[in-house]
Amino acid sequence: MKKIIYYELRRMLLNKTFFGMLLVNGLFAWFTLSYDIIMGTAYTAPFSLWSYCVYLGRTLPLAMITVLLLLANYYYSRKQKQVEILTSATPVSSFCQIMIRTLAAGICFLLIYLVVIVLALLFYVSFFRFHDFAAFVLPSVVLLLPCFVLFTSLGQLLGSIHRSLVYVLMLLAFALHSITGAFDFFGAGYFSTVPLTLPIGTDGEPAFEISAAFLITRLLYVVLGIICIYLATLLSARKSQKA
Amino acid sequence: MKLFSFYRVELRRLLLSRTVAAAAVLSMLSLPLGNILYDFSSSRAMSARYILTPVVMTGTPIGAILWAAVMIMEADRLQRSGVHILTDTVAPPALLSAARTLALLTISAIVTALTSLVYLPSTAAKMSYLFSAGFYFANFAVFMLPTWWISILFADAFYQITRRVELSVVLFIALAGVSVSGISSFNYFMRWFNPYVITYSDGFPSVWPLRIGLYTRLIWLCIAAGVWLVSILCVRKYQKGLFFSFWKNRKKLAVLTPAVLSAATGIFLWHFQPFIDHGPHDYKYIDNLLMEIDDANRISAIQYSLSLNPALGTISAKAAYDIQVPYRGEDVLQLNPGYQITKMTYDGENVPFRTVDNDINGKRSTYFELPKDLYNKTLVIEYSGFPTQGRCWANSMVQDTIDHDYISLSSTAIVPRLDNYYSARGSAVIDITIPDNLMPFLDYTLMTDFADNGDGTKTWRAACSEIVRDFTAGYYTINTFQIGSLNVDFAYGTAYQGIVEENDIEQTIIDILTYGSEHYGELWSAEQNHLLLRQESSMFGGGYALHGVSTWFETVLSPDTLSDMDKGASATEVFIHEMLHQWWGGLGLECAQEDLWSSEGLTVYSTYRLVKEKYGALYAQQYYVDAWAEAVDNQNRSFYNRHPEYLELLPKVYQSQIASANRSINHYQRMPLMILKAEELVGGEDKMDEILRRMYEHQDEFRENGFGFADFLQYCGLTEEDIDGKCASPHNDSAGSASF
Numbered sequence: 001m002k003k004i005i006y007y008e009l010r011r012m013l014l015n016k017t018f019f020g021m022l023l024v025n026g027l028f029a030w031f032t033l034s035y036d037i038i039m040g041t042a043y044t045a046p047f048s049l050w051s052y053c054v055y056l057g058r059t060l061p062l063a064m065i066t067v068l069l070l071l072a073n074y075y076y077s078r079k080q081k082q083v084e085i086l087t088s089a090t091p092v093s094s095f096c097q098i099m100i101r102t103l104a105a106g107i108c109f110l111l112i113y114l115v116v117i118v119l120a121l122l123f124y125v126s127f128f129r130f131h132d133f134a135a136f137v138l139p140s141v142v143l144l145l146p147c148f149v150l151f152t153s154l155g156q157l158l159g160s161i162h163r164s165l166v167y168v169l170m171l172l173a174f175a176l177h178s179i180t181g182a183f184d185f186f187g188a189g190y191f192s193t194v195p196l197t198l199p200i201g202t203d204g205e206p207a208f209e210i211s212a213a214f215l216i217t218r219l220l221y222v223v224l225g226i227i228c229i230y231l232a233t234l235l236s237a238r239k240s241q242k243a
Numbered sequence: 244m245k246l247f248s249f250y251r252v253e254l255r256r257l258l259l260s261r262t263v264a265a266a267a268v269l270s271m272l273s274l275p276l277g278n279i280l281y282d283f284s285s286s287r288a289m290s291a292r293y294i295l296t297p298v299v300m301t302g303t304p305i306g307a308i309l310w311a312a313v314m315i316m317e318a319d320r321l322q323r324s325g326v327h328i329l330t331d332t333v334a335p336p337a338l339l340s341a342a343r344t345l346a347l348l349t350i351s352a353i354v355t356a357l358t359s360l361v362y363l364p365s366t367a368a369k370m371s372y373l374f375s376a377g378f379y380f381a382n383f384a385v386f387m388l389p390t391w392w393i394s395i396l397f398a399d400a401f402y403q404i405t406r407r408v409e410l411s412v413v414l415f416i417a418l419a420g421v422s423v424s425g426i427s428s429f430n431y432f433m434r435w436f437n438p439y440v441i442t443y444s445d446g447f448p449s450v451w452p453l454r455i456g457l458y459t460r461l462i463w464l465c466i467a468a469g470v471w472l473v474s475i476l477c478v479r480k481y482q483k484g485l486f487f488s489f490w491k492n493r494k495k496l497a498v499l500t501p502a503v504l505s506a507a508t509g510i511f512l513w514h515f516q517p518f519i520d521h522g523p524h525d526y527k528y529i530d531n532l533l534m535e536i537d538d539a540n541r542i543s544a545i546q547y548s549l550s551l552n553p554a555l556g557t558i559s560a561k562a563a564y565d566i567q568v569p570y571r572g573e574d575v576l577q578l579n580p581g582y583q584i585t586k587m588t589y590d591g592e593n594v595p596f597r598t599v600d601n602d603i604n605g606k607r608s609t610y611f612e613l614p615k616d617l618y619n620k621t622l623v624i625e626y627s628g629f630p631t632q633g634r635c636w637a638n639s640m641v642q643d644t645i646d647h648d649y650i651s652l653s654s655t656a657i658v659p660r661l662d663n664y665y666s667a668r669g670s671a672v673i674d675i676t677i678p679d680n681l682m683p684f685l686d687y688t689l690m691t692d693f694a695d696n697g698d699g700t701k702t703w704r705a706a707c708s709e710i711v712r713d714f715t716a717g718y719y720t721i722n723t724f725q726i727g728s729l730n731v732d733f734a735y736g737t738a739y740q741g742i743v744e745e746n747d748i749e750q751t752i753i754d755i756l757t758y759g760s761e762h763y764g765e766l767w768s769a770e771q772n773h774l775l776l777r778q779e780s781s782m783f784g785g786g787y788a789l790h791g792v793s794t795w796f797e798t799v800l801s802p803d804t805l806s807d808m809d810k811g812a813s814a815t816e817v818f819i820h821e822m823l824h825q826w827w828g829g830l831g832l833e834c835a836q837e838d839l840w841s842s843e844g845l846t847v848y849s850t851y852r853l854v855k856e857k858y859g860a861l862y863a864q865q866y867y868v869d870a871w872a873e874a875v876d877n878q879n880r881s882f883y884n885r886h887p888e889y890l891e892l893l894p895k896v897y898q899s900q901i902a903s904a905n906r907s908i909n910h911y912q913r914m915p916l917m918i919l920k921a922e923e924l925v926g927g928e929d930k931m932d933e934i935l936r937r938m939y940e941h942q943d944e945f946r947e948n949g950f951g952f953a954d955f956l957q958y959c960g961l962t963e964e965d966i967d968g969k970c971a972s973p974h975n976d977s978a979g980s981a982s983f
Binding site for chain 1: 877880883885886892893897900901
């Protein structure tokens with residue numbers, strides 16, 4: 001199993017597409033920081049939790065598109081379909097295969113966000129001499145995890161139905177990048193509008209808080225993602241049986 | 244034949260290449276980025292927004308980079324895979340290289356055509372009735388395709404010369420860097436990679452930018468083709484280096500001759516370009532061009548006869564002066580530097596003359612001497628040519644242009660200027676032949692007398708002064724109306740007819756002029772109870788006021804301006820704002836540009852007052868006072884205004900960005916709010932009107948240094964403390980520490 005994970009990771013990570021997209025993500029993140037976040041969100045500091053969350057929210061659509069692109073290229077391409085007969089003959093279960101793919105995609109996603117977050121930290125340190133990053137951890141998890149789980153699992157489910165549906169999902173990621181309110185997938189809309197409605201504290205900024213509705217929605221996305229993975233496993237198992 | 248068969252093979256191969264497909268797709272997708280990437284501070288014409296920005300400013304340079312990258316990768320393909328040793332034995336490498344480049348040039352042409360077709364429906368839909376298909380496609384053909392070709396040729400040339408990918412990339416970046424760097428920022432000719440276009444006009448379309456664009460592309464195509472042909476001679480021979488290979492290839496005259504000819508043509512075209520004169524970069528103030536006048540009435544009559552050729556953009560003209568007493572000694576006349584004097588006769592005899600290349604402010608001097616004993620004879624000057632732009636203003640406006648749809652000529656681009664012969668009493672008759680669909684103005688007066696020539700042209704005749712200052716012709720619609728005893732001619736581009744009607748601009752003008760005259764005083768530009776309000780082409784760069792004339796720039800009526808909510812709550816109100824600048828700003832009371840003071844604040848306040856009178860106090864409160872207070876409140880809440888110490892940590896570019904945003908709020912929202920506060924303190928609206936009237940009356944005193952905030956306080960009898968802070972929001976406790 002370890003070998004399979006190792007080779008899957010090698011296949012997915014050590015290629016031009018991943019490095020190219022990593023570079024694009026990094027450039028976009030820096031562009032977002034230096035043209036958008038630098039001005040602060042909703043009159044808050046550029047290094048406030050509000051602004052940081054908006055930053056993550058703005059970079060998420062591209063990161064998700066990157067992950068979906070890698071999934072489409074390496075697991076749902078024509079060549080992959082041709083070797084599916086062979087892989088289905090291996091003793092590795094469909095669930096394991098799906099989980100390995102999810103893990104590989106997750107590591108890609110983590111690497112992208114490693115770059116994106118390090119850039120943000122560098123930006124905050126170099127521009128504002130701001131070092132207090134401990135508070136950034138929890139909002140990062142709340143924003144990134146549900147998004148990743150939902151999109152990756154939905155991507156795998158749709159990819160196992162038809163490859164082109166993964167591209168439709170990419171378009172959906174573009175289309176949904178600017179919705180506001182608790183259902184905001186990526187959070188940029190939510191975190192840029194909510195502070196305007198909150199009372200201003202003594203420091204001139206609204207205190208950071210995430211509404212229960214937003215948290216419940218994030219949880220729902222995770223649950224939905226798990227359901228999608230389950231369905232994708234079922235579909236994959238049925239295809240293996242047919243093969 | 245071999246070249247053609249290689250070309251076919253390469254074309255087919257490249258058409259199937261994924262790299263080429265990716266470059267094609269990315270080139271096509273790059274166009275919409277323009278309106279996102281560029282930050283435009285002022286309003287623009289629709290054609291500037293939807294054609295200039297995406298096609299010329301974005302798609303052209305991005306595509307140029309992509310095609311250069313593809314060219315270098317393709318040129319290196321055989322070398323990279325190591326099969327060049329084999330292919331060299333089958334096909335001559337120079338021929339193969341040429342075929343590959345030609346194939347890529349062909350593909351880039353196909354992509355240009357496809358791109359233009361892909362964006363055609365959306366551009367046409369967005370521009371609506373202002374869309375011109377010819378102009379749209381011309382931009383792709385004039386700017387995009389030639390620039391891509393130039394880029395491909397340079398990229399291939401660099402690779403053939405260096406045979407190294409990284410060096411080719413560095414050379415290309417360096418050459419592109421020259422084009423995008425500050426030294427080329429306003430230079431039409433240096434910018435091979437990112438063509439320079441001031442702007443476009445919707446109502447008065449001018450092909451001047453396309454003309455100079457085509458010319459500069461031709462220059463660079465010649466130079467690039469020359470370099471590329473030379474690079475063909477550098478294709479390696481016998482596995483030797485650059486110099487040996489070039490030495491062995493030097494006898495290929497079929498390549499070397501066109502290479503030299505092509506590069507020389509480019510340099511020749513650059514040196515003898517007919518668009519910009521050779522004058523200084525800055526406008527030169529000259530005390531007095533007039534020579535000594537020893538007889539006040541030397542000329543008894545002048546007959547000017549001009550024929551304009553819009554297809555070529557040229558003029559062919561004759562000026563006949565009935566001279567009573569010739570000037571003694573060498574005489575001088577000024578004419579546009581683009582014109583050539585073809586003939587000069589006095590009493591039928593040729594007069595020798597010499598033209599000196601001493602261009603200054605768009606004029607060139609020609610010296611001549613008339614026989615001093617011949618009285619009461621006719622001096623005839625025939626001249627023709629393509630009008631050049633004075634270098635001092637060429638990068639910000641197009642003053643002299645002859646197009647099929649729009650003609651604008653000034654001063655010596657119309658008739659010669661003979662300073663030694665003019666008198667105050669002099670007058671002339673002018674005949675001008677232009678396309679019959681254009682409406683002409685001579686010296687800001689509508690021409691009315693014409694003869695239809697039956698060949699698609701009309702010859703317009705008018706009496707004029709000896710010195711003609713302005714000739715403008717375009718698709719104008721003229722509405723004439725009266726405000727009291729004042730006759731107003733409102734001339735605007737026919738393309739804007741819908742906007743004028745939709746926004747009830749005519750009634751708005753009446754309201755504004757009535758309101759302004761009643762509250763601030765008579766418009767100084769109105770003369771003899773007549774006022775011409777004329778819209779100018781956006782190519783002209785702005786509006787101005789003369790006696791009896793008030794012009795305003797085209798974009799005042801553009802959808803961009805009319806949707807700028809900083810200036811008014813609706814399009815009509817924005818127009819009110821722009822018209823009120825007749826009183827406040829360069830056309831009336833010149834205001835100083837300070838952090839908290841400019842003509843904008845006064846104009847916004849006046850707009851509010853007029854709107855209050857027109858639509859009621861509730862409306863004015865909601866859309867003006869409350870909106871100003873909210874903007875000021877937000878400004879006070881802004882992080883950098885609360886913490887100026889962080890502002891200092893930012894790079895200069897961001898500091899100036901924030902300062903610029905603050906200035907905009909200060910001028911458009913904070914300042915009107917302060918004037919409103921001052922209004923309260925001085926005793927109400929009537930008192931404030933009195934103060935404003937006095938300010939406008941004393942405009943002459945402030946023409947040089949401008950009317951500043953301190954002057955305003957003095958007129959109101961208030962101090963800064965009286966106004967400052969009282970108009971701010973509940974959140975501005977810390978705002979006092981913010982520096983604006």
